[in-house]
Amino acid sequence: MKKKGMILVVDDDAAHLQMLKTVLGSLGHKVATATDGSEAIDYVQEQSCDLILMDVRMTNVDGIEALAQIKERNPSIPVIIMTAYSSVDTAVEAMKLGAYDYLTKPLNFEEMQLIISRAMEHLQLAQENHSLKQQMGLTQGFTEIIGSSAAMGKVIEMARIVAPTEATVLITGESGTGKELFAKAIHTNSERKKQSLVTVNCAALTETLLESELFGHEKGTFTGADRQRNGRFVQANKGTIFLDEVGEIPLAMQAKILRAIQEREIQRLGSDEVQHVDVRIIAATNRDLQEEVHKGTFREDLYYRLNVMNLHIPPLRERITDIPLLAQHFLKKYVEKNRKDIKGFSPEAMAILTHAPWPGNVRELENVIERAVILAMNPYVEENDLPHTLTSTITSGADDTEGVGGLGGKSLEEIESLAIQQTLEKTGGNKTEAAKLLNITRTTLNNKLKKYNIFNE
Template identity: 45%
Template sequence: MVVDDDEAIRQMLAAVLGKEGLQVVTATDGVEAVEAFHRQHAAVVLMDIRMPRMSGLEALKKILEIDRGTAVILMTAFAEVGTAVQAIKDGAFDYVIKPYDIEEIRLLVRRALEIRTMRADIVSLRRELSERYGAEGILTDNPRMLELRQTIAKVARSNATVLVSGESGTGKELVAAAVHYASPRATGPFVKVNCAAIPEGLLESEFFGHEKGAFTGAANRRRGRFEQAEHGTLLLDEIGEISPGLQVKLLRVIQEREFERVGGSTTIKTDVRIVAATNRDLEAMVRAGTFRQDLYFRLNVVTLKTIPLRERPEDIRLLAHHFLERFSADNDLAIRGFDPSAMDCLLAHSWPGNVRELANAVERAVVMSTNGIILPEDLPEGIACRTAPNPDALSATTASGPARPLRDLVNEFETRVIREALGRNGGNRARTAVELAISRRALLYKLQEYGIGPAGRDGEP
């Protein structure tokens, strides 16, 4: 939108911007501009400050009340530069001084449109991150996990410190991410530090940063994780692993919201939300004197407890299919799904490594699969299982004894088992032999003995 009481300027700017492929509307003063803006929100408004009926400054306020995302560029005389600078503080995008350069106008408008596009992309990305990593991104059909998702949504709205506890592999980091991306801090950084993975001597520097020369090897000043997470969330994973000395310093940061870099004397204020995670029993550590009670109380404002996979069996199938889709796409493979016997193996496993173990098992199966479907032998050795023969299948006996000779019953049973195994393996005899736990040569002999065909897919007669 071009707003100026000078018709020649309006026509000239409309023509110049129209050649840039932009749709341009014009207004003669502030009143007309606000009325037109109500009907159609312009992405950029190029407006003179001095106009009859309503000045550009008054129109600026009304337009931004309607849409804060609009970029308003003011046109002003040199004597009004102070006024234009104040207008920028009030929300204007920029200003140009008359007589202005047309190329400057083009550049400002182009930059305003690019920034608007970037903001829209950021909003879209935040929405995607919230959907992917927020509470709704935690896949579950388990009632207790659904309750945990609701709790996360409530907790996220506050600034309270959160302690996430649970066994390894149960998704504590995912819960922490959900708290961040569902909170008002979602626009800020989400910074993670694994306290167990960093040597004790470097952990303080990792947290608070250091000044140049603070210790051997400190060639430059370094910002710590607290500074990196400013206005965002800091995840302290495996918090139970930090030393008593560092516990004292961490307690001070949480209480006072300030710290000093290692080797420095300047106090740095911090605005960070802390989420701590642990698979250890911090209460027991407090009783044993290895974890400070006052720090525990500071961290344990709100507790979120993850649930082991063995206690949510309804999620095994859901998560297995989710990981199958992800790892199939990552490896550019077309895997249709799980063979029922393979899914039975997954459902029967106790999953001591929880969701992380399930993800690793499915990824391994995807990589090992050559049949377009996940079979039991594609699973890791500790998870793969074989379905025992159904005793009811041997139905050719009666209370008084065999109705037919034993050899005939055994041959009939073997024939049926081999045919079913071949069917599950798409006729591939090598896979069938592995499933039946017999040698390939033995399988070939039985195929010939029982007259089972066709020959199969591996090229042997």
């Protein structure tokens, strides 16, 4: 435990101040001094210390007043009050204002040393606890984002880096890739996490309703506006606003959004009053906003304001090694929800899942797993539990080879054989890792290798 540190001693009695400096210095502490409460307040504003030992009775600013102001500026510093008047009232007032403890004059040096040591230990525990919470915060919120592929790893790492900053973030990617999950994780790991994350679906509202939703309105502004209403920007003050599907905002509204982002100012519909808001902006879109700028449907200046930091979420077809992890995650979720006893997926079912095109991405995969759990009558999800549209996409000879890896017209056994070979290639021949990705035991994998004459020695 840390028992030594920088102590600020505050006392207008020069002899007593020098004596304390000598005693504390002999105990191994570094000591700074001040002769009045006002000097102590200035010291805390400009420099750091681990503990303050302060007299109550001083000429200009007394210890009680200084204690109150110091706690306003830095509530984490332990303050020990010294008083020659052993009155309960003074001690209680000091403790109410946040004093760590108090000592009576003449000081008992053994008691002083014990209290200081205890305060230092308390401070270190608080610092270690804060550090631990910060370290835990690095993963908080990201646990809901499932994926071990290199593509997802890069995006998650970038999101972790940008989260603690105030940077505006534009999250791009196809529908169903999990853009809102990233927005929530970024907010959860930001300095604004104790305030609200307010989400607005910009595609779900007409232009007038969107303006009212974002900025609020005055009573009587339009039919049905029977009272004054604050918008989402005001609701998100000190927190984060997530503009989902921002590419759907009409051009006329884009200018008002731009002003809100640039000036952090908004006006309610029907009002001339300007309101200042302190919000962080996270936006998401499945559109190519650069292309929209070229077409003249999205403002270039707004695009650059939003695109300070860009996170592009790759589609599921570009990270097929994440599919087994996601499938297992959703299986567990819906098995618990529907009180079913299902252990996993058959190799044939997993082969279909890992080679489907997934135009709806993770959202589509989740829906498929939920349906399969409901229909499954065996301990494992079989290919017959999967939608016919999914299996036919792979086996019908469709020309969509980008999503299915050129598997059109192949039998399920051929697909399974190819899935095993490709997985072994991805794991560098590591059977244990391959079995884990395929969601089968290593013994089953070895049996499959023999069945399909796949040699991996």
